[in-house]
Amino acid sequence: MPERKSYHHGNLRQALVEATAALIEEQGPQAFTLTEAARRAGVSAAAPYRHFKGREDLLEEVARQGFIEFAGRLEAAFDSGRPRALTAFLRMGQAYLDFAADRPGYYMAMFESGISIAGNADLATASGRAQGVLVTAAEALAMRLPPAERPPSRMVANHIWALSHGVVELFGRGRPGSRSPVSSSEMLESGAIIYLRGLGLISE
Amino acid sequence: MPERKSYHHGNLRQALVEATAALIEEQGPQAFTLTEAARRAGVSAAAPYRHFKGREDLLEEVARQGFIEFAGRLEAAFDSGRPRALTAFLRMGQAYLDFAADRPGYYMAMFESGISIAGNADLATASGRAQGVLVTAAEALAMRLPPAERPPSRMVANHIWALSHGVVELFGRGRPGSRSPVSSSEMLESGAIIYLRGLGLISE
DNA sequence: TGTACATCAGTGAACGCGCGTTCACTGATGTAC
DNA sequence: TGTACATCAGTGAACGCGCGTTCACTGATGTAC
Numbered sequence: 297m298p299e300r301k302s303y304h305h306g307n308l309r310q311a312l313v314e315a316t317a318a319l320i321e322e323q324g325p326q327a328f329t330l331t332e333a334a335r336r337a338g339v340s341a342a343a344p345y346r347h348f349k350g351r352e353d354l355l356e357e358v359a360r361q362g363f364i365e366f367a368g369r370l371e372a373a374f375d376s377g378r379p380r381a382l383t384a385f386l387r388m389g390q391a392y393l394d395f396a397a398d399r400p401g402y403y404m405a406m407f408e409s410g411i412s413i414a415g416n417a418d419l420a421t422a423s424g425r426a427q428g429v430l431v432t433a434a435e436a437l438a439m440r441l442p443p444a445e446r447p448p449s450r451m452v453a454n455h456i457w458a459l460s461h462g463v464v465e466l467f468g469r470g471r472p473g474s475r476s477p478v479s480s481s482e483m484l485e486s487g488a489i490i491y492l493r494g495l496g497l498i499s500e
Numbered sequence: 501m502p503e504r505k506s507y508h509h510g511n512l513r514q515a516l517v518e519a520t521a522a523l524i525e526e527q528g529p530q531a532f533t534l535t536e537a538a539r540r541a542g543v544s545a546a547a548p549y550r551h552f553k554g555r556e557d558l559l560e561e562v563a564r565q566g567f568i569e570f571a572g573r574l575e576a577a578f579d580s581g582r583p584r585a586l587t588a589f590l591r592m593g594q595a596y597l598d599f600a601a602d603r604p605g606y607y608m609a610m611f612e613s614g615i616s617i618a619g620n621a622d623l624a625t626a627s628g629r630a631q632g633v634l635v636t637a638a639e640a641l642a643m644r645l646p647p648a649e650r651p652p653s654r655m656v657a658n659h660i661w662a663l664s665h666g667v668v669e670l671f672g673r674g675r676p677g678s679r680s681p682v683s684s685s686e687m688l689e690s691g692a693i694i695y696l697r698g699l700g701l702i703s704e
Numbered sequence: 705t706g707t708a709c710a711t712c713a714g715t716g717a718a719c720g721c722g723c724g725t726t727c728a729c730t731g732a733t734g735t736a737c
Numbered sequence: 738t739g740t741a742c743a744t745c746a747g748t749g750a751a752c753g754c755g756c757g758t759t760c761a762c763t764g765a766t767g768t769a770c
Contacts, residue, residue: 506732
């Protein structure tokens with residue numbers, strides 16, 4: 297990676313973000329160091345300070361970009377509820393797991409790094425967008441029920457988010473049961489189906 | 501805290517475990533240092549090496565003790581399913597949240613510190629015991645259904661564990677929605693009730 | 705097209721720091737007789 | 738009850754290390770004329 301001809305890097309800012317995500321994936325969110333990220337980008341330890349205020353600022357940018365891709369993937373998977381809200385909703389759940397699996401460094405920066413989302417406006421916006429996608433999807437689902445039986449869509453979004461996050465953390469990278477006989481994908485799908493049946497969205 | 505009359509501490513091993521849990525609670529699981537734990541226990545930085553192989557060993561002991569208390573609390577809350585399996589099960593869910601709230605340092609050591617449970621036999625035993633309590637409770641619940649409708653109890657235990665963990669991580673300490681209008685306790689209870697209704701354990 | 709110059713994005717050395725760990729040591733304790 | 742001595746559980750100094758950050762600097766780029 298540290299192949300560079302000219303004195304100027306050309307795309308250092310983004311290279312640092314990607315190096316950071318890779319480092320977090322390999323060593324965990326707290327273990328990443330600015331120095332090592334700079335080394336991976338083929339640049340001196342002082343160079344990142346031309347693009348970021350410091351370590352924390354870089355970490356927040358990784359999370360911000362993560363939330364944007366995350367929201368985009370969830371939105372694409374839900375596809376405005378086509379062909380049916382239920383199918384689309386379950387597909388979105390799988391997209392949640394796929395994101396955590398494909399972009400573990402970003403996922404960890406977003407949810408396990410201890411950054412303060414509220415303390416960074418751009419980050420809060422990006423995080424809010426992801427939450428919005430989940431709430432919209434829950435709303436579309438609720439519309440399939442008679443008005444009197446409709447659950448609050450924010451609540452449904454939060455339940456599904458919590459279940460998905462729990463599955464990722466506990467079973468996505470082989471935690472307690474270690475050699476769990478069931479994949480995290482099956483675990484989330486079965487859990488979501490039971491939950492949605494409890495809402496009356498799946499008969500029988 | 502660092503009040504000591506004699507040259508010997510008397511209970512240093514346990515004092516270090518508790519100092520570590522407090523440090524993790526304050527600064528996160530990766531930020532704790534052996535040196536600081538020793539300082540809090542009122543002892544030199546070299547002293548912990550009389551009781552632990554090193555930093556990792558101490559962290560694993562915190563997690564181990566955490567799992568033991570965790571399992572004990574869940575078991576006590578379930579109380580063999582009295583007076584009814586359903587009530588007892590929901591009570592156990594609240595005990596899960598209470599543990600995470602009362603013992604955040606231990607909870608983080610157990611689930612967020614990146615320790616390898618499989619790599620430490622004592623830790624694996626303690627973790628297995630906690631999982632056993634959840635599975636036993638799920639079994640008792642399943643018994644209330646006709647045999648043909650009984651879900652695998654390990655699956656149910658994992659779903660509930662994942663939901664509880666997700667609630668703790670996302671809403672227990674005010675994460676994405678920050679000022680979430682609903683407490684994590686209500687969030688878990690409503691989610692669990694909908695899920696159990698989906699299993700056919702709650703009619704209507 | 706050529707040149708002067710401001711600006712940008714790097715460098716590399718240096719700083720102070722706190723960490724984990726090791727080591728020879730020593731004060732306190734407990735036990736054998 | 739008293740004493741000798743082995744063992745235990747601390748100390749404190751030292752080590753090498755890598756980190757985040759700052760600083761004066763310099764090479765490359767882009768723009769005005």
